[in-house]
Amino acid sequence: MPLQPLLSKRSALALITGAALALSPLPLLAQDAAQKGYEIAARSDVSDNGFRDSAVDVTMELKNAAGQSSSRQLRILTLERASAKVGDKSISIFSTPADIDGTAVLSHAKLTANDDQWIYLPAAQRVKRISSSNKSGPFVGSEFAYEDITAQELGKFTYKWIGTETCPGGGKCEVVERVPAYKNSGYSKQVVWFSTKHWQAEKIEYYDRAGNHAKTMTATGIKKRGGFWRQAKLHMVNHRNGKSTSLSFANWRFATGLRDGDFRSNALESLD
Amino acid sequence: MLKHSLLLSALLTASAAQAEAPRLSGYIGAEATYFTSEGLYPGQLEDFQGSFVFAPELRWRSDDRDTQIRFSGFARWDSEDSNRTHWDVREAYIRRQMGDFSVLLGANKVFWGVTESRHLVDVINQLDLLEYTDDDARLGQPMLELSLSKNWGTVSAFFMTGFREQEFPGTGGRLRAPLVVDESAATYGHSSEEWAPDTALRYSNTFGSVDLGLSAFQGTSREPLLLPTAGGTALRPHYARIWQTGIDVQWTGDAALWKLEAIRRGSEEFETFEAAVGGIEYTVYQIGGSDGDLGLIAEYLYDGRGAGAPVTAFQDDVFLGARWTANDSNDTSLLAGGFYDLEDGSTSFRAEFERRLENGLLLKVTGQGFGHTDAANPLDALREDDFLSVSLEHHF
Numbered sequence: 067m068p069l070q071p072l073l074s075k076r077s078a079l080a081l082i083t084g085a086a087l088a089l090s091p092l093p094l095l096a097q098d099a100a101q102k103g104y105e106i107a108a109r110s111d112v113s114d115n116g117f118r119d120s121a122v123d124v125t126m127e128l129k130n131a132a133g134q135s136s137s138r139q140l141r142i143l144t145l146e147r148a149s150a151k152v153g154d155k156s157i158s159i160f161s162t163p164a165d166i167d168g169t170a171v172l173s174h175a176k177l178t179a180n181d182d183q184w185i186y187l188p189a190a191q192r193v194k195r196i197s198s199s200n201k202s203g204p205f206v207g208s209e210f211a212y213e214d215i216t217a218q219e220l221g222k223f224t225y226k227w228i229g230t231e232t233c234p235g236g237g238k239c240e241v242v243e244r245v246p247a248y249k250n251s252g253y254s255k256q257v258v259w260f261s262t263k264h265w266q267a268e269k270i271e272y273y274d275r276a277g278n279h280a281k282t283m284t285a286t287g288i289k290k291r292g293g294f295w296r297q298a299k300l301h302m303v304n305h306r307n308g309k310s311t312s313l314s315f316a317n318w319r320f321a322t323g324l325r326d327g328d329f330r331s332n333a334l335e336s337l338d
Numbered sequence: 339m340l341k342h343s344l345l346l347s348a349l350l351t352a353s354a355a356q357a358e359a360p361r362l363s364g365y366i367g368a369e370a371t372y373f374t375s376e377g378l379y380p381g382q383l384e385d386f387q388g389s390f391v392f393a394p395e396l397r398w399r400s401d402d403r404d405t406q407i408r409f410s411g412f413a414r415w416d417s418e419d420s421n422r423t424h425w426d427v428r429e430a431y432i433r434r435q436m437g438d439f440s441v442l443l444g445a446n447k448v449f450w451g452v453t454e455s456r457h458l459v460d461v462i463n464q465l466d467l468l469e470y471t472d473d474d475a476r477l478g479q480p481m482l483e484l485s486l487s488k489n490w491g492t493v494s495a496f497f498m499t500g501f502r503e504q505e506f507p508g509t510g511g512r513l514r515a516p517l518v519v520d521e522s523a524a525t526y527g528h529s530s531e532e533w534a535p536d537t538a539l540r541y542s543n544t545f546g547s548v549d550l551g552l553s554a555f556q557g558t559s560r561e562p563l564l565l566p567t568a569g570g571t572a573l574r575p576h577y578a579r580i581w582q583t584g585i586d587v588q589w590t591g592d593a594a595l596w597k598l599e600a601i602r603r604g605s606e607e608f609e610t611f612e613a614a615v616g617g618i619e620y621t622v623y624q625i626g627g628s629d630g631d632l633g634l635i636a637e638y639l640y641d642g643r644g645a646g647a648p649v650t651a652f653q654d655d656v657f658l659g660a661r662w663t664a665n666d667s668n669d670t671s672l673l674a675g676g677f678y679d680l681e682d683g684s685t686s687f688r689a690e691f692e693r694r695l696e697n698g699l700l701l702k703v704t705g706q707g708f709g710h711t712d713a714a715n716p717l718d719a720l721r722e723d724d725f726l727s728v729s730l731e732h733h734f
Contacts, residue, residue, distance in 0.1 A: 128667045130667075136667045136668075136697065137697075162697070163694060163697050163698055163733070164363060164365075164697075164698045164733035164734055165365070165694060165698060165700045165731065165733040166669065167363055167733070180592065182544065182590075189474060190449060190474035191447045191448070191449050192449045192474070193449075194452075195452075195544075195549045195588055195590050195595070196590070196595075197590050197591065197592060197593060197594075197595060197621065199591075199592040199593060199623075200621070200623040200624075200631065202623075202624070203623055203624060203629070203631065203665060204629050204665045206665075206669075207629075207664075207665055207666045207667040207668070207669065208667075250592070327437075327438055327487055330487060330492070331544065331549070332487065332492050332542060333487070336406065336433060336435070336440070338397065
């Protein structure tokens with residue numbers, strides 16, 4: 067089924083529902099809130115589409131509660147897949163610290179099943195298939211969990227619209243609560259602020275399985291880069307341990323000619 | 339030969355294209371090892387062995403990213419054993435990607451397999467046994483590799499010559515047999531000796547949760563048979579011609595990885611035998627509410643080789659181990675495990691700890707010990723070689 071027409075029809079529906087709600091004094095019905103939440107998320111999802119493949123340089127800055135920091139540098143390659151039934155493919159290749167130079171993680175994202183994941187260890191020149199069921203574990207010692215950095219596919223959550231608020235960075239945001247539909251999530255829910263300007267998430271609050279507000283992520287510097295809305299920085303604060311991690315993105319490149327063959331496990335050793 | 343030179347000139351022409359500057363990286367390191375007991379054999383170092391390592395790497399890639407050249411060298415200076423002072427070209431190759439097809443010419447390391455306790459299927463490279471603190475150390479093997487990668491899998495063909503002999507500790511070294519090995523007395527099953535042609539073929543693919551590899555090898559055995567010299571004062575290595583077929587498969591579940599490697603090896607010089615390693619790695623995530631993961635490893639090892647084949651300690655053994663990864667910003671990890679011989683009760687243990695102290699500075703601690711060793715088990719020769727080794731590596 068073609069994705070684009072379906073979504074635009076739904077988006078149109080969302081606008082009508084939204085307009086009707088604005089006029090109606092009646093409380094919002096639960097199913098309407100779910101519908102509207104889904105429309106907003108769908109709109110955010112398509113706002114990302116069509117880039118084919120991308121490459122970006124990332125600096126990860128890790129800070130502990132005492133303010134000590136360390137950093138890692140990596141490159142993230144992404145291959146977009148046209149079907150909504152499968153997730154994107156991505157590779158994170160580390161260049162610093164120097165002792166992990168060349169280490170790479172390959173993911174084939176799935177919607178609700180575990181992603182297929184491999185790690186390449188350059189010292190042994192060995193590719194290992196690893197389990198990705200540990201979604202709530204920290205990604206390379208950071209405050210980002212694996213599930214925070216993998217593709218945020220539409221089908222991975224159920225949604226509920228909460229309201230309209232001012233965005234953290236100004237402007238209008240639609241606030242949507244989403245609950246992970248995949249197993250092994252570390253979260254009971256997430257609350258997402260979608261800017262109505264570009265439909266990207268400007269802020270996400272993460273609630274742990276006990277329902278406590280555990281972490282907050284903010285995205286800044288969202289601009290059209292090479293024709294696509296992308297952030298310059300993601301900042302994650304962990305409220306439980308006082309640690310934080312920021313990801314700074316530079317040098318976004320799109321449609322660079324990456325091929326499906328570059329995202330096979332045996333291609334990892336010739337990446338760098 | 340003509341084909342080879344055409345290929346080479348194609349590779350070189352391709353590489354003459356515009357490119358980014360080469361990248362230099364690598365590490366220098368210092369290692370101190372303490373042996374808890376005196377050596378069993380005359381001439382062996384008493385307790386301390388110190389050494390320095392230099393391992394530079396040079397990487398270059400053409401602008402179109404299709405051609406790459408890679409060099410990686412390794413050198414160690416040892417304080418006690420002149421044989422352990424050694425150097426090697428681990429990688430020195432040019433690689434060209436042409437769509438789904440790729441060609442690699444030069445020395446390289448190739449790893450096959452999935453299990454943790456023993457690498458059976460992996461046959462391309464000679465082990466660097468002098469690196470007793472690094473199980474993954476292997477010597478660079480000269481080769482021409484042709485590889486085709488499609489949706490139905492990857493097929494690679496390897497054409498090799500310039501066989502690499504195993505290197506052994508000298509008189510002063512530890513972790514050796516009672517007699518030292520006279521490498522200059524090595525003999526071969528093939529009249530061309532180290533220049534005999536070796537070939538290998540591998541197919542690999544992923545089918546959902548299953549990763550599968552099938553391999554075949556024909557050539558000079560990387561494992562030597564050690565025989566006493568005529569005078570009986572030393573050992574001499576003999577490298578037979580062998581053929582080997584292998585399968586390696588992993589099934590990846592939620593927390594459990596099921597792994598199996600099996601081979602069948604034959605030669606004109608010994609009876610065909612089978613060997614296998616299989617087991618499970620089960621991971622407990624975020625153990626005790628921490629960020630760390632604990633993987634529990636259990637593997638069974640079988641090896642049916644008979645007389646005339648190089649000896650092994652793993653005929654009927656169990657390996658139990660644990661891997662702890664802290665998932666911290668220092669990438670702290672600990673891998674510990676032990677073998678138990680189901681036939682004679684011999685035991686051995688090993689632990690490896692790793693932690694980044696600061697940017698680029700890596701601390702490694704390795705310990706190895708032997709429990710009871712049966713007099714008929716090859717491990718018995720090493721029974722006094724328990725050690726603790728600390729190394730610092732500065733990566734650049």
